[in-house]
Amino acid sequence: MNEERTKILEMLKDGKIGVADAEKLLAALSSGDAAGNEPQAPGGRKSRYLRVQVEPGPGSESKDKVNIRVPMKLIRAGLKLAAFIPRDARTQVSAALKDKGIDADWDKISPEDLEQIVAQLDDLTVDIDGKDKVRIFCE
């Protein structure tokens, strides 16, 4: 943020902008600092959707295309519902996931942890260019 302030003041010194414009820019910077803690999608808005896109690359054996868009609020609601899954069912889910190679103890993940994970999804961008092109992002 100091660099940006310096740039604004240099532009003012060089006469590229007027005093009123410099003042507006500095005020905008200050309000941007105050809101900096809130996770925001590019473009300044909070993300509404989680997007997952998979496209087959030229060397890919599979030709499946996947395009999924899930509202973030639905993810939050779904996670809250998942908290009501009985312990026995969760054990079975963990065992099934372990068979697929995902070894995680879901009992240790609290609803607060899940909420934090969802809150940070706003900043998530995954771009994988391998055999298949995979993009995961929030918009």
Add this chain to the structure above:
Amino acid sequence: MIPLTMRLRVRKNGRKVVGLWFPIILALIPVILLLAALFPLVLVAALLASLGGQGGMVLRSYALVFTVLFMLSGLRIEVADPMNEVAIILQ
């Protein structure tokens, strides 16, 4: 927001099997009214469950069903290969 329309597209071996567009809100409104009508029963269940300390959970799960229904708008699932396709779009 509650979804107003649903598009369902299924293509198998290159041929369109299902191509459906319908106003899903006409189906969801009776569901929501039915859930609302069940509220007294849910209250009774919550009171009974509160004896075991689970009353809050019953009410929260009831509210979450509404939340999920109202947050479905914008859901889009499309999976396709050159010959087959399944697409579900709620708007």
